Amino acid sequence: MRHVVLGIGNILLTDEGVGVRVIERLEREYDLPPEVEVIDGGTCGMEMLEQLEDLDGLIVVDCVRCSRPPATPVLLKGDDVPIFFKTKLSPHQVSLSDVLASLEFTDKAPKSIAIIGMQPVSMSLGMELSPEVAARVPELIAMTLAELRLLGIEARARS
Amino acid sequence: MNKRVTIDPVTRIEGHLRVDVEVDGGRVKKAWASGQMWRGVENILIGRDPRDAWAITQRICGVCTTVHAMASVRAVENALQLEIPVNAQYIRNMIMLAHAVHDHIVHFYHLSALDWVDVVSALKADPAKTASLAESLSNWSGNSKAEFTKVQERLKGFVGTGQLGIFTNGYWGHPAMKLTPEVNLLAVSHYLQALEVQRYASKIVAVLGSKSPHIQNVAVGGVANPLSVDSQSVLTVERLLAIKEWMLKLEDFVKNVYLIDVGAIGGFYADWTKYGKGITDYLCVPDIPLDGKGTRFALPGGYIEGGKLESYKAITSFNDQYFTDGVSEAIKHSWYDYSAGDDKSLHPYKGETTPNYTDFQDDGKYSWLKSPTFYGKPMQVGPLPRVMNMLAAGHEPTKKYATAALDLVSKVAGAKVGVDALHSTIGRHAARAVGCAVQVDELINQWDLLLANMAKGDLKTFNRPVFPKGEQMGVGFHEAPRGVLSHWVVIDSGKIKNYQCVVPTTWNAAPRNEKEQPGAYEACLIDNPVADPEKPLEVLRTVHSFDPCLACAVHVVDQENNPVVTVKAV
Numbered sequence: 127m128r129h130v131v132l133g134i135g136n137i138l139l140t141d142e143g144v145g146v147r148v149i150e151r152l153e154r155e156y157d158l159p160p161e162v163e164v165i166d167g168g169t170c171g172m173e174m175l176e177q178l179e180d181l182d183g184l185i186v187v188d189c190v191r192c193s194r195p196p197a198t199p200v201l202l203k204g205d206d207v208p209i210f211f212k213t214k215l216s217p218h219q220v221s222l223s224d225v226l227a228s229l230e231f232t233d234k235a236p237k238s239i240a241i242i243g244m245q246p247v248s249m250s251l252g253m254e255l256s257p258e259v260a261a262r263v264p265e266l267i268a269m270t271l272a273e274l275r276l277l278g279i280e281a282r283a284r285s
Numbered sequence: 286m287n288k289r290v291t292i293d294p295v296t297r298i299e300g301h302l303r304v305d306v307e308v309d310g311g312r313v314k315k316a317w318a319s320g321q322m323w324r325g326v327e328n329i330l331i332g333r334d335p336r337d338a339w340a341i342t343q344r345i346c347g348v349c350t351t352v353h354a355m356a357s358v359r360a361v362e363n364a365l366q367l368e369i370p371v372n373a374q375y376i377r378n379m380i381m382l383a384h385a386v387h388d389h390i391v392h393f394y395h396l397s398a399l400d401w402v403d404v405v406s407a408l409k410a411d412p413a414k415t416a417s418l419a420e421s422l423s424n425w426s427g428n429s430k431a432e433f434t435k436v437q438e439r440l441k442g443f444v445g446t447g448q449l450g451i452f453t454n455g456y457w458g459h460p461a462m463k464l465t466p467e468v469n470l471l472a473v474s475h476y477l478q479a480l481e482v483q484r485y486a487s488k489i490v491a492v493l494g495s496k497s498p499h500i501q502n503v504a505v506g507g508v509a510n511p512l513s514v515d516s517q518s519v520l521t522v523e524r525l526l527a528i529k530e531w532m533l534k535l536e537d538f539v540k541n542v543y544l545i546d547v548g549a550i551g552g553f554y555a556d557w558t559k560y561g562k563g564i565t566d567y568l569c570v571p572d573i574p575l576d577g578k579g580t581r582f583a584l585p586g587g588y589i590e591g592g593k594l595e596s597y598k599a600i601t602s603f604n605d606q607y608f609t610d611g612v613s614e615a616i617k618h619s620w621y622d623y624s625a626g627d628d629k630s631l632h633p634y635k636g637e638t639t640p641n642y643t644d645f646q647d648d649g650k651y652s653w654l655k656s657p658t659f660y661g662k663p664m665q666v667g668p669l670p671r672v673m674n675m676l677a678a679g680h681e682p683t684k685k686y687a688t689a690a691l692d693l694v695s696k697v698a699g700a701k702v703g704v705d706a707l708h709s710t711i712g713r714h715a716a717r718a719v720g721c722a723v724q725v726d727e728l729i730n731q732w733d734l735l736l737a738n739m740a741k742g743d744l745k746t747f748n749r750p751v752f753p754k755g756e757q758m759g760v761g762f763h764e765a766p767r768g769v770l771s772h773w774v775v776i777d778s779g780k781i782k783n784y785q786c787v788v789p790t791t792w793n794a795a796p797r798n799e800k801e802q803p804g805a806y807e808a809c810l811i812d813n814p815v816a817d818p819e820k821p822l823e824v825l826r827t828v829h830s831f832d833p834c835l836a837c838a839v840h841v842v843d844q845e846n847n848p849v850v851t852v853k854a855v
Contacts, residue, residue, distance in 0.1 A: 137344055166499060168344055173387070173497065173498040174386075174489065176487055177497065231443060232477065248804060253341075
C-alpha cells in the first residue's frame with residue numbers, strides 16, 4: 127500500500143500556502159509509517175507525476191475558494207472531488223488536475239482522493255499565515271490524521 | 286470588419302497571461318500581451334539573509350523551481366566573488382540540464398502538441414499504416430503496430446466516456462489541423478510514451494537535488510551533497526550509476542522520438558515557417574560552467590542582432606560587463622510607478638517594485654509585466670535565440686542536430702527548408718528540440734566530468750561564504766528552458782538590500798516599452814492568420830511556441846471568473 131499526503135500552495139502568498147504549512151507541521155510533529163509519503167508540492171505540476179502514480183490513497187491539503195466564510199476548513203471526497211478540479215476553487219488545481227488526468231489516462235490514478243481545504247483570509251504577499259488561518263491549522267492536521275486513519279494508517283505524535 | 290479577440294487565460298497550466306488581438310481580414314493587425322497578476326516577491330526578500338534567498342525564490346514559479354534556486358545562488362556568489370568547487374558546478378549542471386530536458390519534453394508533448402495534433406482524428410487511423418510511417422522515420426522501439434493499436438483502443442475508451450480529461454481544451458476538427466489520422470495517432474502514442482520517459486528526468490533532479498519537487502541541495506558556495514566513493518548515506522558511485530542509466534533513456538527518446546517528431550510535424554506544417562517571426566534580436570547567456578569561477582562554459586551564449594549570425598557578440602563570463610550593463614526595465618505600459626518618472630528605464634540594481642493598477646488601457650498601462658530591454662531594445666529569449674547563438678558561436682553539436690532536424694523537415698515537406706525557417710512559430714518548436722538534443726548530450730558529458738574528477742580524489746563540493754561589511758552587488762544568470770533568467774542582488778552587511786528577478790517570460794511577454802516598441806509576443810503575432818475568431822487556435826499556436834510560463838512572471842490571486850475566450854466586435 128502507498129499513500130501520499132500532498133501539501134500544495136504558494137508559501138509566498140500568506141494563506142495560499144496553508145497546504146504546505148500543514149504538511150510541514152505534520153512531518154515535524156508526527157511519526158508516519160514508511161508507506162506514507164509526505165510531499166511539499168508547492169505550485170508544481172508534472173514534476174510530481176511519478177510520486178503520485180499508483181497510489182492507494184491521496185490526501186491533498188490546499189487553500190480553496192468555495193464561498194465559505196474565511197478560515198473555514200472543508201473536506202471534499204467522492205463525487206465532490208471532480209468538482210474541485212472542474213471549477214476554479216484553487217489556484218493550483220489547473221496543474222494538479224493535469225497530473226491527475228494524465229494518471230487516469232495511463233491507468234495509474236489514485237484509488238481514493240480526499241481534499242482538505244481552507245478558505246483563505248489573506249492572499250497578499252508574505253510568508254506567514256493570517257492569524258485566523260494559523261489558529262485553525264491544528265484542525266486541518268486533525269482532519270488529515272482522520273483521513274489517514276480511514277486508510278488504515280495510524281500516525282503517532284512525536285514526544 | 287475588425288474583431289477584437291481576448292484570450293484569457295492562454296496557458297492550460299497555471300499562470301495568467303492575457304492576449305488581446307485585433308483581427309481584420311483573417312489576420313492579426315495589433316496585439317497586446319498582458320500579465321494579469323502582480324508579482325512582488327522581490328519585496329519579501331528585502332532584509333533577509335542572502336543565503337536563504339534561493340529557497341524563497343524557488344517558490345516564485347510552479348513550473349521551474351530549480352532555475353530560480355540556481356540564479357539566486359549565482360547572484361549571491363557573484364556579489365561575493367566566491368568561487369565554488371568544480372564538483373558543485375557539475376552537480377548543478379546536471380540538475381539544470383535534466384530539468385531542461387524534462388521541461389522541453391513536457392512542453393512539446395503535453396502542453397503544446399495538441400495545438401497541432403487532432404486527438405479525435407487519431408481514432409480514424411490505420412495502425413498498420415502508422416507503423417510503416419513511423420518505421421520510415423525512426424527505429425525507436427516503441428513504434429509498432431501493436432503499440433499503436435493499443436493506444437487507439439485506450440483512446441476510444443476515453444473519448445467514449447465523454448471525459449477527455451487532459452485533452453479537454455483541444456480544438457478538434459479545426460480547419461488549421463492538417464495532420465493525417467495516422468500522424469495524429471503517432472503523435473498521441475508518443476504523447477503517452479513521453480509521460481513515461483519524462484519521469485527519468487524528474488528522478489535525476491530528485492536524487493541530485495535531495496528532494497522533489499523542490500530541490501534542497503544548493504547552497505551559496507556550492508552544493509550540500511557530500512560526495513563519496515564508498516559511504517551509503519551520500520551521493521555514491523552506485524547512485525551515480527543509476528542516474529547514468531536514466532540519462533541514456535532520455536537520450537534515446539530525445540534523439541529517436543522527440544527530434545524526429547518535431548522534424549516530421551514541422552514538415553507537415555511547413556506553412557507555419559511564414560508566421561511568428563516577430564523580434565529577431567536574440568539574447569542568450571552562456572551556461573553549464575566548467576570551472577569554479579564561471580569563465581568557461583559548455584554552451585555558449587551572447588547576442589545576435591536582426592537574426593544575423595555574423596552579428597554575434599559573445600557573453601564570456603559570470604562577470605561580463607557586456608551583459609550586466611545592458612539590462613534595464615521600463616514600466617510605461619506596466620502597472621507600476623517609478624519614483625523618477627514612468628518614462629524611465631531602470632537597471633535591475635536600482636529596480637523598484639511599486640504597484641499602480643489602472644485597469645486595462647490599450648494605449649496606457651495594461652500589464653503586470655515590466656518591459657526589459659538589452660541596450661535599449663526589446664529581445665526575444667528562449668530556445669530559438671539559444672540555438673541561433675550557439676550556431677553563431679560555431680557550437681558543433683548544435684550544428685549537427687539543427688542540420689538533422691532541417692533535413693527531416695525538408696524531406697517531409699518535399700522542399701529544401703533552411704536555417705531561416707527557424708525564425709517562426711514552428712521553428713521555435715524545432716529549435717527547442719535541437720537544443721534539447723544538445724542538452725541531453727551535455728548532461729551525459731557532465732556526468733563523465735564529475736566521475737573523472739572524483740577519480741582524481743577531489744570530493745569537494747562547498748566553499749563557505751563570508752559576508753563582509755558594506756555593500757556588494759551581484760548578478761546570477763542562467764539560460765533556463767524558457768530563456769535568459771537573471772537575479773540581481775544588492776547586499777548590505779550580510780542582509781539583502783534590493784533584489785530583482787528578470788525572468789524569461791517577462792522578456793518575451795513584455796508590454797510595449799518606454800519607446801513604444803512591442804514585446805516579443807506582441808510583435809510575433811502580427812499577420813498571424815486567424816480562420817475563426819471564435820476559435821483562435823492559430824494565436825495560441827504562436828504564443829504557445831514560446832512555452833509561456835506566467836506563473837513565474839506574475840502571481841495567482843483571483844480565480845473566480847475566467848472567460849476562456851471572449852470575442853467582441855470593434
